[in-house]
Amino acid sequence: MSKERAALDRWMKGVAPSHELRKWFDHDPEKWQEFNERYRKELFGSEAVEELLDLIKQHETVTIVYASKDQAHNSTMVLKEFLEDLLNN
Numbered sequence: 001m002s003k004e005r006a007a008l009d010r011w012m013k014g015v016a017p018s019h020e021l022r023k024w025f026d027h028d029p030e031k032w033q034e035f036n037e038r039y040r041k042e043l044f045g046s047e048a049v050e051e052l053l054d055l056i057k058q059h060e061t062v063t064i065v066y067a068s069k070d071q072a073h074n075s076t077m078v079l080k081e082f083l084e085d086l087l088n089n
Contacts, residue, residue: 006065010055014048017075032073039078053086 003011017025017039025035043049056062068074 001067008065012048012052014046015043015052015079018042022075027068027070027073029070029073035073035075036078039075040082043079043082049083049086053083056083056087 016022017035021035021038021042025031052062064076064079066074066076068076071077
């Protein structure tokens, strides 16, 4: 589905993992733990994460849309846990 068809309020490409990290990971579950650690390092101190945290604090519901066949081993799961850690501290 295109982002136009999805009718999203925001397209926050800045919270996605870098192209290099996505390419290295290649959805290989064997690389999951290291991917998780590397992606968290990319997220730490990111201006895009700060913007997303502000949105979460301003709105009752924030939906993060992603496209992955593997629901357990994808960047959105890392992002979700990262945000929860920040919001719960």
